Amino acid sequence: MQLSIADAIDLVVRALGRAGMRPHAARIVADHLVDANLCGHEFSSLPRVLAIADELRKKPPPGEIRVVREDRCSAVIDGGDNVAYVASLTAIDKALEICRKNGVAVVGANNTWFSGRLAYYVERAARQGFVAMHTTNTTARVAPYGGIDRVLGTNPFAIAFPSEDDPLVIDIGTSSTTWGDVALARTKGEALPAGVAVDVHGRPTVDPAAALEGAFLPWGGQRGSGLAVAVQLLGILAGSAAVIDDVSNYGLFFLVIDPDILMPASEYKARVSGLRRTIAVNRPMAETSHVRVPGDGSLQRRKQGLAAGVVNLDERVYQRIVELCST
Amino acid sequence: MQLSIADAIDLVVRALGRAGMRPHAARIVADHLVDANLCGHEFSSLPRVLAIADELRKKPPPGEIRVVREDRCSAVIDGGDNVAYVASLTAIDKALEICRKNGVAVVGANNTWFSGRLAYYVERAARQGFVAMHTTNTTARVAPYGGIDRVLGTNPFAIAFPSEDDPLVIDIGTSSTTWGDVALARTKGEALPAGVAVDVHGRPTVDPAAALEGAFLPWGGQRGSGLAVAVQLLGILAGSAAVIDDVSNYGLFFLVIDPDILMPASEYKARVSGLRRTIAVNRPMAETSHVRVPGDGSLQRRKQGLAAGVVNLDERVYQRIVELCST
DSSP, X not given: OEEEHHHHHHHHHHHHHHTTOOHHHHHHHHHHHHHHHHTTOSTTSTTHHHHHHHHHXXXXXXXXXXXXXXXXXXXXXXXXXXXXXXXXXXXXXHHHHHHHHHSEEEEEEEEEEOOOOHHHHHHHHHHTTOEEEEEEEOSSOBOOTTBOSOOBOOOOEEEEEOOSSSOEEEEEOXXXXXXXXXXXXXXXTOOOOTTSEEOTTSOBOOOHHHXXXXXXXXXXXXXXXXXXXHHHHHHHHTTOOSSOOSSSOOEEEEEEEOGGGTSOHHHHHHHHHHHXXXXXXXXXXXXXXXXXXXXXXXXXXXXXXXXXXXXXXXXXXXXXXXXXXXX | OEEEHHHHHHHXXXXXXXXXXXXXXXXXXXXXXXXXXXXXXXXXXXXXXXXXXXXXHHXXXXXXXXXXXXXXXEEEEEEEEEEHHHHHHHHHHHHHHHHHHHSEEEEEEEEEEOOOOHHHHHHHHHHTTOEEEEEEEOSSOBOOTTBOSOOBOOOOEXXXXXXXXXXXXXXXXXXXXXXXXXXXXXXXXXXXXXXXXXXXXXXXXXXXXXXHHSEEOBTXXXXXXXXXXXXXXXXXXXXXXXXXXXXXXXXXXXXXXOGGGTSOHHHHHHHHHHHHHHHXXXXXXXXXXXXXXXXXXXXXXXXXXXXXXEEEOOHHHHHHHHHHHTO
């Protein structure tokens, strides 16, 4: 089914408001989730309303989001146990403010939970002319390479670069699957792909429920697992626990760089655009029709979605969000 | 065959000196290559002397390595067309100097070529208590995911974290093979593994010569290719060309962070050590004997090598380096 963008935002704001979220925060989350939908990322989109509302009901009301420390090129944000969709926006905007003054910013945020599409925040910075990197560690669900006990989060890594047109945005998970995908498979009664999870005894499983009790496997073998450990350690640097046992106190790490500190920003943007063109005209392999520039699929889908003015969503998800609004 | 560590360093210094490298620079390279050997990384070790000497003979004498720009939290280094083993040491030490003063440092270095084990530089920073990230883009040899034309370098990415004992060091390449491995296979007359390269027409190949004329494939599919693009763009930010066609003007990016800007450094180190222990005691999968903490294999081999006091190397490589000393 379809909703207008305005109706979809209104629906999310009402549902989260009923779950106790303040209107300003609910609007931030709604903008993010509807944008994820327009970009074609179904599970990081409207179904998240249900998961967020579930958590809100389990938690005491959040505190304020506060900058608890600020130096010349860095800041620390206490998320006040607010959802990270909101704390991340405070964090990236603080990083941008610092970076405009001093050319580099490192910002850590903690005492917050969940995380949206990391691309959303780094793209925001790149549209203002900055290079931005962002990582988040999350609830322990992933075993390190060669192991079977969950230690790491699904630990996404994102980085974006300004160009002469749209930013070039790279956003990758370091787990072979996501909590969202596994939860969705459980809801739909579907099996997982082979090789993405083990049960609590360490045996390979395609049963979503068993995977949620056991562990997901890292993406990319030893190298991917190394990257997942790096994201875990950057999250710890931002203030998370070494291993996150529940849905709280994730560690969000942000780095923002003004290209001008290393070379003229206009020249940098020109070179980024040059690399994008070089990738786009790369001769495709026999089995592919064209070579994708990272992030450009999302950007194109968003443009089409904005032009159409509508959000596509699953009828069942819609019904469940509507139910939330009336509870 | 074996050499004492002192003899190995002396051999490298003499060979590079005969190829025109100044003694101070040759000693820096020798220390790096012998350390790579001790850590068990054969091809990034003594065989590199031959490749470096080859390049030196093709190039005019290098200039000085100069800090051409320095701001509060950043610097730009002109490598003077010196080999990156030397320029990287200047760059990481400048980053450490800046970071000690201001908590964060972003340093770019360009007009330099080749790169050693990136782990060497980030470990150096982590041993002094800092978190350090380092990337290098290199001569175009790798096609972006789905393509067959070489655009990206083999583009390694490294990051290290201080702990209560040894640093935790992650160093990954973003190509499914390395120039060194392919060149070594060609020298030995061996085939490449399947799936790591295409020939100049884009057909899969296991012939090293065809791979060197064609393109290597990225590691890790679309996600790995995204990471390779990110490293390319950080190299460009450090001052490289968008695509590097020859062995010059690589872009080296360094980020150094004092953990103290985000949390007490002693607490951070304790949490890093905690995560390391948690990973090390992870129950192994049936087919593995234990779970590896990233970088710990190299650290252990180095300790054993230092205790033994000897370097193991291929007799043929030794003979060729000795020949260099007498030409």
